[in-house]
Amino acid sequence: MSLRPLQARALRILGSDWLTPDQPLAPRTSFRIGGPALLFASPPDVDALRRALAFCADEGIPWFVMGRGTNLLVSDAGYTGMVIHMGKAWAWLRISGSAVNVGAGYPLPALARKAADAGLSGLEFAAGIPGSTGGAIAMNAGAFGGSMAQVVREVDCILPSREARTLTAAEMAFAYRHSRALAEPMILTGARLLLTPDNPDEIRRRMADFQAQRKARQPLSAWSAGSVFRNPPGDAAGRLIEAAGCKGLRQGGALVSPKHANFIVNAGGATAADVLALMREVQRRVEEAFGVRLEPEIKLLGEFDAPTPAAPAP
């Protein structure tokens, strides 16, 4: 493999312990789609994180924070910047009474299970959301009437200036599938949550009920990124997509799930271009039928040939 000068400089300055050039991103996403990252960093601590940000600033290259890649469509051409992956090094958990101190890399389903074991309610909704805790907070992930905003008290983050900050829930400006972490570049490193004591068996029963509902309605065994579009006010994107006759619509290897119309699945060999073309066709049909413009919930990373769909409004 021949390295570009920028990659060689990155390895010289940051080392190769936690930095990889030309890292394929497809295996790191739940869609299993996308090209490589020019630089892929898994910084083990805050100091490494700061050094990675400093390198990007000095070189004038973009960076993107990635958790478990379960809400991402990565371009077929990949990403010509640095992906900063918040993985295992950031997967700590401490539970004390009703207070939970958790790292951004901790898997959300595991957090929900640990909370249940500790007799703490509030994360039942999260058991089937396959992201990282940091990604879930950034996205204000939610389901079944629950959301991260209801349990987060404070988050720790690193700003592009490399300053470490602690932000309150109010300062995070949580909204439907949105937070300040999506509006401003910042890297969430950890958070404090406040949960409610309850009977562990009752908590597990509610979690199992939510999981059963998911299994019945969603194509969980297929490669996807969950719901593709945000629900428009007062309606469900899935209902509109189904009513517009899009269930089963296919573009290359991408398919509008026959089980849940707001899921696009990679039915085998799908490219990012296939998914994006299918998203546009769904948007077109729904707008034509109902006059509603669906906005993507999934995040697009990298360059796409044609203009990408409009970013969701905060």
Ligand SMILES: Cc1cc2nc3c(=O)[nH]c(=O)nc-3n(C[C@H](O)[C@H](O)[C@H](O)COP(=O)(O)OP(=O)(O)OC[C@H]3O[C@@H](n4cnc5c(N)ncnc54)[C@H](O)[C@@H]3O)c2cc1C
């Ligand atoms: C089968 C399936 C079911 C799903 N069900 C649901 C559901 O019920 N409800 C729901 O809300 N979502 C759902 N999702 C979507 C997804 O799991 C959530 O949005 C999740 O919170 C994303 O976390 P992640 O770590 O995978 O983030 P990624 O996909 O890696 O990133 C998503 C966004 O968060 C940002 N981000 C990630 N980590 C950080 C960090 N540490 N600091 C700052 N920004 C960060 C990224 O930059 C990006 O903008 C589902 C997905 C799948 C595949």
